Amino acid sequence: MIPPIDMGTLSPPAQKIAQPSAPPKLQDMAARGVAPGLKPGELTTVLVLLAASERDSVRETATKTLAALPDPILTGALGSDLPPAVVDHLARAYTARPPVLEKLLAMPRIDVETLLHLATTGDEATTELIAVNEERLLKNPRVIEKLYLNKHTRMSTADRLIDLATRNSVELTGIPAWREASTAIKDELIPEPSPEPTPDDMLFQETDAIAEELTDAATTDTHLEDDEGQEKVLEKFLPLYKRLADMTISQRIRRAMLGTREERMLLVRDNNRLVASAAVRSPQMQEDDIALISRNRNISDEVLRVIASTAEWMHSYTIKKSLVENPRTPVMVATKLVPLLRESDLKSISKSKNVTSPVKDAARRHLDRRK
Template sequence: MIPPIDMGTLSPPAQKIAQPAAPQKLQEMAARGVAPGMKPGELTTVLVLLTTSERASVRETAERTLAALPDPILTGALGSDLPPLVVDHLARLYPARPPVLEKLLAMPRIDAETLLHLASTGNETVTELIAVNEERLLKNPRVIERLYLNKNTRMSTADRLIDLATRNQVELTGIPAWREASTAIKEELIAEASDEPTPDDMLFQETDALAEQLTDDNQGSDTHKEDEEGKEHVEEKFLPLYKRLADMTISQRIRRAMLGTREERMLLVRDTNRLVASAAVRSPQMQEDDIALISRNRNISDEVLRVIATTAEWMNSYTIKKSLVENPRTPVMVATKMVPLLRESDLKSISKSKNVTSPVKDAARRHLDRRK
């Protein structure tokens, strides 16, 4: 929580205006930015205090004034050491003003909460400004997580952030596929920071635009179809997206799995690289219907099925548990462990099925015998 403004640091005139019992007309004048003799930084601080006033007219006027501060006042305020709460207020009011945000990010008392907000919502310029301060990032690893999960952060910058954390043995638990991302980055070349986006950054952005277009056009269609022999093939309409993903590095595909569309996740969960496939199924955007589809797919890797089986959220679904037991690609130890969780009618069917592995059928029979 951002600490409140210490009234004791204000001048006597500012304290008088900020007091709840101050004359209403005095507060209304200050809320309009009229406070003769008060320096820009202190005036801005008073305005932030007035946005919490119980007087609606004062509160609303102060909010409007803060959102449209004249340049001389704003520039003057940014040249002083502002309290953390004031920095946070201005950061939220001026998200599209890079010069303002650059000065706010340089404030010695900027709060971690403000950094987290900017890292989550900032555009490319803002995320680049945050990413250059490695010392601050290592002190606040959650900021690295928010930057990584912000689509506006360049891919090359995200790679450098993962590399920074990995080299300093900082575990980013807020990234669902942290283990996969950290493992992948050790084998890749890291691009130097640059003023302009790299070709990889452009590929990442172009892929995002294509994926969004396909989502709009297909409204959740599956990305694969099976031939008569049961082999999967990418649907023709998804081939351009599939090829773009194939051109990416492992780290890039892992981040697309985290941030991309449903179609991207359904493509990447079938990736031949286990790190990518595992990252896709760990995506926080995965839905139960998608997991149900994946869990009964016999072309999915055993590692993906293992991840599903060890995720508590998905194990609340009876359909998913049943599909995992019936899927011959599910590791035997995983499938047999779930056998006792199935209904008797399903166990009878599994014990006779030709599509279930022998160890799982035997486990189903043994469990039926015990129930009898």
Template sequence: MIPPIDLGALSAPAQKMAQKAAPQKLREMAARGIAPGLKPGEVVTLLVLLASREDEPARETAEKTLAALPEPLLQGALGGDLPPLVIDRIARVYADRLPVIERLLAFAGMAGDTLEELARTGSEAVTELIAVNEERLLKNPRVIEKLYLNKHTRMSTADRLVDLASRNGVELTGIPAWREVSIAIKEELIVEPTPEPTPDDVLFIETQALAESLAADHAVDTHVEDEEGQEKLKDVYVPLYKRLADMTISQRIRRAMLGSREERMLLVRDSNRLVASAAVRSPQMQEEEVVLISRNRNMSDEVLRIISTTPEWLKSYTVKKHLVENPRTPVLVATRLVQHLRESDLRHIAKSKNVTSPVKDAARRHLERRKT
């Protein structure tokens, strides 16, 4: 929570202009950035104050002025002390002005919320600036989480941040696959910061561009099954598969977190359990994808177990039914879910040749119970 502007910290003339009871013409002058005798920081503070009041007649004027501050006024304000709320507003309005963001990051008074927002939405250059201050990051681990989940953050930088958190015993619960991420990073070489992106950074970016070019408008599987139930990768996804295969485990995990549906459908089949688990835990995962995964008989039991322990996915009757019918689903999971199925589906499962014996037995028992 960013604290409100303390009017008592302003000079007497600034306080007079900031009062809601101040003459309208005086407030309109302040909203245009005209405030003779005031320091640049106070002028900008007044603008933020007026722009924040919903019932302020001069609000729209103040917003327009804030969006196009004269350079001397902006630089003058950045050269003094600014309240956290003013820092936050300038950071949001001038997010694409790297020199402005760089000076704002030097303010000790920047609120955690502001830093998190910059980490979440910032460009590559902005995320590189934020990632430099390790002490600040360790005090606010949520910033590390936002940087990791920002697709503009370099892969090499994300690795360093994960390593930083792991070495200092910080658990980043805001990263859905934190367990997998933290395990993978211990086995990998952490490169030092460089002015330019590393070859791995370039691979990560190019893979993202390729995945976006292949993205479909609806959930689509990357594989097809032959008559014997064996999977084959569709030709169109071969280049994407090869790029993902060239990545390290931590890189594939992050692609699973940030990538397209097609990437997730590839990575959920990864031979490395950490990668496959991360893919199914992705915050981007949609129900229609889970439906495809839960019925796939080539999927790993760990992936199916994760689906079965995710309340969001078990709201879907189709997912529960697929898990029960899938012979790769752990037996204890499948038999537990049997009780949630309709009678017609239980009768089908009890006779099916494609369902394991313990699950068929469980279906028969539940049918008998429902008759009594």
């Protein structure tokens, strides 16, 4: 919660203008930016207060004035120590002006809520500005999380942020695949900060564009299974598949977090267990996708283990049943789910040729107990 502006810190003329009981004409003039005797920083502070006025005309005029402050007033305000609420208002109003944001981000009293907002919604230029202050990031790990999960943050910057947190033993629980991302970064070369995007940054952006073009709600899966049960990538997804294959492990993990459904369905089959686990942990995974994955016999046991340990997916009877029936599901996991199935399904499982013997035995034992 950003602290409110303390009226007691304002000069008497500023307090007179900002008081709710102030004469309407006085507030109307100030709302247009006309307040003789007030310095730029204090005038801007008064405008922020008036932008919350109960007087409609004053509120609307002050808001418009703040969105297009004359350069002398804006420059003067940026050179003073602004209250957190004023910094926040300007940061939201001037997101398209990096020089302004750079000065706001250097404000000693900028609030973490402002940083979180900018880290979540900012473009590439904004996220680069935020990522520079490592000391502040370590004090506010949630900002690192928001930057990582912002698609506009460069991949090279995201790598440096994960490396920064890992080296300083900061656990970023807001990143669903934090464990995988942290483990992967230890074996990778961390790029130095660069004024321009690196080739890896360009690869990440180009892959995003290709993935968006291939998004198709009508496609159930990215693979087709042949008569022998072997999977093959559908031809339309081969360009995306090859792009992902060219990426580092860290890059594929982040694409699993931020990419399209098609990317997640490709990456959940990745030969690298860290990547596959990250894909199934993606916050964008839907129940239908998990149901499809849980019955796939080409999926790794680690992915199936992650599904079984996720409470959200264990509310689905279909997913529980698919995990029990899937021979790739670890035996300990499958047998723990057996008691949760209906009797009719247990009978079918106990006779199935496609279920492992330990699971069939567990189904029979549970049926006997019920009798």
